[in-house]
Amino acid sequence: MNFIDVLSLGQTTLELGLICSLTVLALFLSYTMLNVCDLSTDGCFTLGASVGAIVAISGHPYLAIVAAMAAGVCSGFITALLQTKMGVDSLLAGIIVNTGLYSVNIAVMNGSSLLNMNKTVTIFTKMKALLSGTFLSGQYVLIVSLLAVALVVAFLTFFLRTKLGLAIRATGNNPDMVKSSSIDPVFTTIVGLCVANSFTALSGCLLSQSQKSTDINIGTGMVTIALASLLIGNAFMGRGSILKRAIGVVLGAIVFRVVYAIALRLQMPAFMLKLVSSVIVILAISGPYLKKQYPIIKRVMQGRMASKASDKAAKEDK
């Protein structure tokens, strides 16, 4: 493997990491801030991809982005409505919406499960045309995704410090406090999930357009991959200002992709991606828990050993 190969592999990894980091930022808002585990993420990611693809194919590359994000807002709104106003458990609400979205997504793609966008004008081809002839001409995907990530990070840092953002954070941080305050948790949950899902949809839209094809399975497992990235990011920069944490989350997404790319180079088959992301999530969540349990486990083991030894001694006495 020569230097050029490494460089191009690095670039693809970086692009993929950046585009997927938008979903991680969405979970940063819904999971870390609002404390809602939004399991509709997979379906919403595909929804963004399919809506974006259909609108782009019909000849509106910019509108495609807006439409995808708007579709994400609708999906988030329904997930939020189910769990705040209709008595559906929050995890179940996500799963239900996710299942429903499968049909919606195929319907959006006119009944097919695969859309080809080889000839479609998208935001990426527009950027490619804009950059042609300059030294950045090969970096158009990177630039678009970098731009999108920068905008979303800037928005989140601003938004989470406004009064509405503070209310959303308080809703996730201390529900008891919010219950007896003038904040309406129904409202903050709805707004939070709408905003988060618009980012998820944007992420799906950009991924499909950069790959020039949309597949109904493009979002499968995305929620676990994004959670793994989020937890990696938290391990780096889990404290400090919102900006620092948001950047940490983006880095987490990139690190995840880099690790995955290296694993692929070391002959790991591509289908292992999802197992790897599951294992990372398990380690990141249960690691700290088991560490906390360790003294108790140790104490119990020592106790058992001691009692066994004394039993043995008693028997020998007889």
Added chain:
Amino acid sequence: MLTVENLSKTFHPGTVDEKKALNQISFHLKKGDFVTIIGSNGAGKSTLFNAICGDFMTDEGRILLDGQDITFKPSHVRSRDIGRLFQDPMRGSAPGMSIEENLALAAGNGGWFSGIKKSDREKFREQLALLDMGLENRMKQPVGLLSGGQRQALTLMMATLTVPKLLILDEHTAALDPATADKVLRITKEVVAKHNITTLMVTHNMQNALELGNRTFMMDSGHIVLDIQGEERSKLGVADLLERFRLGAGKNLDNDRILLS
């Protein structure tokens, strides 16, 4: 300022667990009234507070705050005019957010998209300095790092940052150590007096019940059995109060947490 008319609430009606928590309660508070409430276990003190704050829908009666009927308003709407503190100091503030952010949330000025301005920060700093706990120099720190007493003082500050029409204190010093409890109580007295806030406070400390405020309710089985104020109240000692309760409720005050001195 606050009028409660024939307020009733029965929990689990029609079952063996049926409990008439509030039974035709009526009273009227003038602006600036500071009422201390004492009563036996399960007398309905907290239930009365929950009813006023809108945690559940009452069965009968009306609640008027400053002339407005709030009986059917949702709790988050009522909270704009009612400040509330609980016994648990962890309940009133968000541990993962900084002191400054908690205060900004409580201040409630500006639109949804307004941030924390420099003038806000100065105002917060001034207010925090009044607590005399050094919190004014820790405004960027998460609230989770504060002690229970500091958090309760902060919660009090948050509840009164925009002066509420009604302040509700549900044994807000009961979980604190005696010295901190005294301090929080002193701050409470100062804040209430400064803004002339109409206040309801549940306490288990009989001495506090008589010393603080200008009026005392004693509650038992969903009734207010004793309502004393003015000269009658100022002459009363703890022993007299217990005797009056026995006469009013027809039994001894039965509260396992009561502090007589």
